[in-house]
Amino acid sequence: xxxxxxxxxxxxxxxxxxxxxxxxxxxxxxxxxxxxxxxxxxxxxxxxxxxxxxxxxxxxxxxxxxxxxxxxxxxxxxxxxxxxxxxxxxxxxxxxxxxxxxxxxxxxxxxxxxxxxxxxxxxxxxxxxxxxxxxxxxxxxxxxxxxxxxxxxxx
Numbered sequence: 001x002x003x004x005x006x007x008x009x010x011x012x013x014x015x016x017x018x019x020x021x022x023x024x025x026x027x028x029x030x031x032x033x034x035x036x037x038x039x040x041x042x043x044x045x046x047x048x049x050x051x052x053x054x055x056x057x058x059x060x061x062x063x064x065x066x067x068x069x070x071x072x073x074x075x076x077x078x079x080x081x082x083x084x085x086x087x088x089x090x091x092x093x094x095x096x097x098x099x100x101x102x103x104x105x106x107x108x109x110x111x112x113x114x115x116x117x118x119x120x121x122x123x124x125x126x127x128x129x130x131x132x133x134x135x136x137x138x139x140x141x142x143x144x145x146x147x148x149x150x151x152x153x154x155x
Contacts (some may be wrong), residue, residue, distance in 0.1 A: 107138075107139065108138060108140075
């Protein structure tokens with residue numbers, strides 16, 4: 001038994017200590033690696049959060065401005081459409097027949113020698129106009145109503 005310099009109990013104890021030392025070193029390396037990764041991860045998270053915070057306001061401004069640009073483009077298109085309508089109306093007003101028709105419809109004008117009639121159907125007036133104000137009645141009705149109310153002593 002020259003080979004056995006130590007007893008079995010001593011060898012088992014030494015083997016246990018060596019294993020414990022290896023496990024301890026392995027844990028230290030893992031913890032060092034883990035703490036290094038954790039530190040890197042925390043730093044990366046800090047950088048990402050900083051970028052998000054730094055870019056949040058400009059992105060909000062960008063989106064807001066894009067919405068405003070879209071709204072202005074919509075308004076410009078609406079204005080261009082309205083300009084086209086007014087140009088068409090201006091061109092129609094150059095036609096004497098159109099102007100005559102408007103004068104007959106809205107102002108109740110008649111040509112010399114013609115007799116103008118206005119028929120008042122209360123049921124038809126209620127259907128068409130309901131309770132409309134003075135701006136919806138003919139100009140001469142408003143004129144006579146103004147004269148009538150001006151003559152009243154109570155006003």
